[in-house]
Amino acid sequence: MGSMLHNFRVALxxxxxxxxxxxxxxxxxxxxxxxxxxxxxxxxxALTPQMIATLNPAMSREEVLLQLGEPDFWWDxxxxxAYQWTMSTLDVIWxxxxxxxxxxxxxRALKFHTLLMEFDANGQLKRWEQFASNSAALGEADVISPxxxxxxxxxxxxxxxxx
Amino acid sequence: MNHKLLLIVxxxxxxxxxxQPQAPTRDQIEKGPLSFVQDGTTTRExxxxxxGTPTGQFEGDRILTFRLAIxxxxxxxxxxxxxxxxxxxxxxxxxxxxxxxxxxxDGKNVVQKHRLIQIQDPR
Numbered sequence: 458m459g460s461m462l463h464n465f466r467v468a469l470x471x472x473x474x475x476x477x478x479x480x481x482x483x484x485x486x487x488x489x490x491x492x493x494x495x496x497x498x499x500x501x502x503a504l505t506p507q508m509i510a511t512l513n514p515a516m517s518r519e520e521v522l523l524q525l526g527e528p529d530f531w532w533d534x535x536x537x538x539a540y541q542w543t544m545s546t547l548d549v550i551w552x553x554x555x556x557x558x559x560x561x562x563x564x565r566a567l568k569f570h571t572l573l574m575e576f577d578a579n580g581q582l583k584r585w586e587q588f589a590s591n592s593a594a595l596g597e598a599d600v601i602s603p604x605x606x607x608x609x610x611x612x613x614x615x616x617x618x619x620x
Numbered sequence: 621m622n623h624k625l626l627l628i629v630x631x632x633x634x635x636x637x638x639x640q641p642q643a644p645t646r647d648q649i650e651k652g653p654l655s656f657v658q659d660g661t662t663t664r665e666x667x668x669x670x671x672g673t674p675t676g677q678f679e680g681d682r683i684l685t686f687r688l689a690i691x692x693x694x695x696x697x698x699x700x701x702x703x704x705x706x707x708x709x710x711x712x713x714x715x716x717x718x719x720x721x722x723x724x725x726d727g728k729n730v731v732q733k734h735r736l737i738q739i740q741d742p743r
Contacts, residue, residue: 495740502717502739519683519724526720526737527676527685535678580679 483554488547496545496567496594502526503542504572509587518580530608537616539608540572567592571608573615586615641692643741649719650736653696657723657734664729671698671721683724687717692742718742 495503504525511524518535528538545565552561569592574585588611644652656662656670667684668674676685687699699717717739726732 502720518679522678522683522685523722523724523733523735526722526739527687531678 485552487550489550490547491545493544493546493568496543496565503544504540504570509572512574512582512585514582514584516582518576518582521574521582532609532612536576536578537612538574538576539612541608542570544568544570565594567594571611573612575616643692644690644694646736646738649690649694652694653690654721654736657721657731659731659733662731664725664731667723667731675699681725683722686721686723687739688719688721689716690718690742 508525512521516524521538525540529541530539531537532539544567546568547566549564549566550561551564552559569590571588572585573588575583577583656666664684667686671686671688674684675687677683678685689697689699691697718741719739720737721734722737723734724732
């Protein structure tokens, strides 16, 4: 529900900005692409491809924890771990000028990453999979992380397709 | 003469820019504030007395994880002691954490192995 509200808010703001751009006497939109970086410096835990590449089926739960650190969520007696992190890939800076006023802002394209992994009864890594979804935020203060409920939904789907 | 004065002023300004200490390396942290964590000797009690409540417990409580904020001046603040800065909610937020310490204990509650993982550069 919160995520839907957030997406609605972002969509509404984008529409407002687009409308404003049409009405304004001057509007500047500058997209700035960059490599994936943590979306918020205060919440900067992110797994790198190099870290994920170290995973292999022979690893124990202990080795995974020593390699990747504490997961964000875990279930089923620690048989399933979920790591999730939010990265930014693109910033769109916009400035609108109308007679007598000037205003602007920053729209941030986000990528929510989730890494799910499952251990067998002996605590050996059985399988893992990484998921990503896109979203947007209005500046750094608006960056939110996916909620536990969304990761839980992903996990349910993943379990039903798993071997 | 004026050029010399300008260079002196510029030098002072640049020195001011460099006043913030460099981010400590993992080795400096391990040999500094975390030097008390030694595999084979440090006890669970030592670790808990220093860092407080762990943020994660795995395989019973054989493996503990601690989120830490380590400053450039090598001051270590465990997440459990800065509740106002950290948000321990169900969204898995890592606000303020610069490092995570993963500690594995043996059957005698002595540190068997540990690893410090950097989350972001110290501030």
